[in-house]
Amino acid sequence: MASIDIISFVCCVGKKTIRKLLDKVTKRSFNHYTNNMELLGGNGMTVENYESKFGKSKYNRDHHVEGVWFIGMVKRSERKHVKLVIVENRKKDTLHAMLKSSIKEDSVIYTDG
Known part of the structure; x- marks a missing residue:
């Protein structure tokens, strides 16, 4: 039994209603x-x-991958903080604006690009 089936059974509510509620919560x-x-x-x-x-x-070929671009950021410290952000594209202006809105100005930034 899938999890939606179990929730539907336990709550005595239709699967469609459960899917809608889970979508809203997500x-x-x-x-x-x-x-x-x-x-x-x-x-x-x-x-x-x-x-x-x-x-x-x-x-399963080794070229063009369909998917979503993410930018991941990790603060180097004893207590690490991680942030993931979906980006529409990898253009310089897009990435610069995203970094500016996610990282404090007086930080040192290391990047893979």
Whole structure:
């Protein structure tokens, strides 16, 4: 039995209703996470920045991968903080604006590009 089936059975509610509720909870959780993220770094702290594309190549070939670009940021400290942000493209202006809105100004930034 899939998890939606179990929830539907236990709550005596239709599967379609459960899917709609789970979709709403997921969207609200994501919006809350992205709207309330604290800025990383500060006071000369180092923040590492990585670009990655998550997806899969068509027909298991080694070229063009369909997927989504993410920027991952990690604050180097005893207590590491991680932030993942979906980006529409990897253009310089897009990445610069995203980094500016995610990292404090007095931070040291290491990047893979």
